[in-house]
Amino acid sequence: MRSRTRIPPSPLPQIAGIDPVRLRLPSDPEGRWPDLGSYLTERYAGTKGAESVARLLAGGRILGPGGRVLAAGDPYEPGSYLWFHRDMDPEPVVPFPIGVVHRDEHLLVVDKPHFLATTPRGSHIVQTALARLRAEQDLPELSPAHRLDRLTAGLVMFSIRPEDRGAYQQLFAERRVAKEYEAVAVHDPRTALPCTVRSRIEKVRGVIGASEVPGGEPNAESTVELLETRGELGRYRLTPHTGRTHQLRVHMNRLGLPILGDPVYPRLLDPAPDDFRRPLQLLARTLAFTDPVTGAEHRFESRLRLQAWEDRTAWESGAC
Template sequence: MRRRTKGPVAPLAQREGIDPVRVRLPEDSGEGWATVGEYLRARYGEAVGDARVREMVRDGRFVGVDGPVREDEPYSTGTYLWFHRDFPVEERVPFEIGIVHRDERIVVVDKPHFLATMPRGRHVTETALARLRRELGVPELQPAHRLDRLTAGLVLFVVRPGDRGAYQTLFRDRLVGKEYEAVAAYDPAVALPVTARSRIEKERGVIAAREVPGEPNSESRIELVERRGGLGRYRLRPATGRTHQLRVHMNSLGLPILHDPVYPVVREDGPEDFTRPLQLLARVLEFTDPFTGAPMRFESGLLLSGLG
């Protein structure tokens, strides 16, 4: 097996906690790029416009190992370039990230509702990763797993890049115990506890995941912990990690999680309502540390507001 070699170190520093984009000029497959400028316009012009690409080159935004590249610089296959994309304008999520645990290897945090774990789509600088890199001064920080943007609670970050794989493997191999808490409607007709198993599929570009016929690929244990009037507090233990799994399973039981903007009905896109967070919380993470062998257990300090 051919081992992938690392490219050169980026000559650009992070910007607002975000790494620069790295580009390796590919082999010319017939397009006939004579200059770096021609290639960059071919690759990025459709997204931002040729004029914007020219402006970025002129302003020194595209940088090689020897410094900013010129518009007329001859094209050379295999050359590395770096640049920072224009960040979207983002509304600040008005909640802070709580530090639950920090040592030389890991940082465990309480991610608030509405904050994405890491950059994706229109959420870039307003993400837990970018904020933590800036606030903690740890530019190489990386998440070992992801938590849905609308879900609050525990997320494990790794301080050193060389340690990340070991912690990711724990999640991949289902060696991390997870416990969630949710507030949803109470229905005495729903027999609990129950283990929900189904096949969940998520199509790219479609907000809602859906259950389909076939071999189950998801499993969740659901228990009622407390009831207050028409609402209940539920303990959820996922054995698998499909997209929106807990939200899908609760909805399938006829108990959609309070303030869920997707299940059972996708709400129209609009401004975030920070007063109505999804009532789902990643409450507990527990695992055996892959380096020390010590048992680790972390509990969220956040509280759901749905039951008052």
């Protein structure tokens, strides 16, 4: 068995909870890259990062092991590592706090607000729960055990110690966590509830919404229960038995009960990135599981409330 090459420690610290990019240079049997600059130019050609990498090289912001500053004309060294921080575009600040529900030496469980992504992706980098919590809680090695959709509020769990990360992530991968959600949507007495919705949901990369495929083998299952009504609105408990993208939102829309504030279902809207009015009325309410590290029985409940249920007038006016 071949031994794994030990990865040198990063010479760069996190910035605002974001790790530097780590890049290992691939082998070059044909001698295509006479120097580091030629490799990076080819790697990032035609991408948004091309100009950024050129600026990083010119500014001495790409480092090798031990903190050595690398330049475009340095020899290309296959198998060596380099690190750099990408230039990050300004992001609208999500003006809502992250509430800590539980913290011990292994776990951090928080209430993620609406509009905050769980982890860096696409245009959401610093304004993410992971980046903010690393900085706010002084936990640079924090990592997510699972993810919650950016528009959905509620419970998200993070692993504090790197050695525990796999156990907690496997907990979710193997569906050994009981999850319940709460939603506010229109109430239609013609819809027989409770019911279990099963369908095949597919998500195409680059397309915002997910779609149900008629006649396909079901890969998504959700139970929908009506808890109470208030005028023409209903408060619902949603229990996902699978974890497809936008599953609960798609299934509620299928029942003719689209969740209030949904900018995708039943029709695609285009709110501005800094429009935090009328958030999606979907909340990850509970997480329950046996801790794979300590053996403790956990049941966590969100402390957040759905605004459209508490004060519909305020929600409709956008007074979050």
